[in-house]
Amino acid sequence: MKRKSRKQLRRRQAILLVIIVALVGMIWSKYELISSWVSAELTVSPNKNTAMQPQRYKIVIDAGHGGKDPGADGASGKRERAYTLALSKKVFDLLKQEPMFEVYMTRTDDTFVDLEDRIKLANDLNAEAFISIHGNTYADSNVSGTETYYYADDSIPFASKVHEYLVKATGFKDRGVRKEHLKVLTQSNNLAILLEVGFLTNRSDETNMLSDRHQDRTATAIVKGIKEYFADRERLDK
Ligand SMILES: [Zn+2]
Structure with missing residues (x-):
């Protein structure tokens, strides 16, 4: 037991x-x-x-031409490369003051930069937007006005917003927002537009474009357009 x-x-x-x-x-x-x-x-x-x-948007400002590539011959004999650099610097300085943007330039002096390198900079940065600044040229010196180009359809709202402000600021004829097969636009991974502010071959457009006051007004308008586009997009995302 x-x-x-x-x-x-x-x-x-x-x-x-x-x-x-x-x-x-x-x-x-x-x-x-x-x-x-x-x-x-x-x-x-x-x-x-x-x-x-708050999100910071990377923006690349591209001053057209430069160095060995002078760009258009203006009515006065001045070259496009100097105009694009002067205006781009003004846009850059204004954008830098905006906390929502991180700004870059493809060139800051009169040097030649390949088109491929310009767009590569924006693509490598994964920039939200690439804005190329130019002055137009045409054989007929009577032709004047402001044009904005895009290639990818995604860039249409951005192109339209910047163009809306740009036209008001230049006071030139509105020649519209147009689709163009340009290298800096087609090779971009993100928003890409090209601004032809006015015709340097038109004496009246050129006189305005080369004045400091007109450049200030134009730069302010470009920045307003960029700002409003991104502010609208943030509102829609919410
Ligand atoms: Zn140009």
Whole structure:
């Protein structure tokens, strides 16, 4: 009897041990679940914070031509490369004051930059927008006005917004927003437009375009257009 009861006791002890081990296991797995929830919460929170920060848009301003590529011959004999650089610098300076933008230029002096390198800069940066600035040229010096070019359909709303402000500022004839197969536009991975502010071959357009006041007004308008486009897009995203 004594032996039997000892055996029974051991069996009971063994069963108890199994129950304890199972209980500990259950508690442990629950604890792991809780700690994984806690760590998930902790990893989610900083992401929420970064999402709250305002987005900074990378913008590339491209002063057309430069160096060995003088661009158009103006009515006065002045070359396009100087005009595009002067206006681009003004646009750059104004955009830099806007906290929502991070601004870059394809050239900051009178040097030659390949078209491929201009667009590569924007693509490598994964810039939101590439804006190429030019002065137009035509054999008939009577032709005048402002044109904005795009290639990819995605760029149409951006081109239209900038053009709307640009035309008002130049006071030139509105020659519209047009689709053009230009290298800097077709090879862009993101928004890309090219502004032909006015015709340097037209004496009246050129006189205006070479004046500092007209350039200031034009630069302000371009920046307004860019700003409004991105502000509208943020509103639609919300
Ligand atoms: Zn040009």
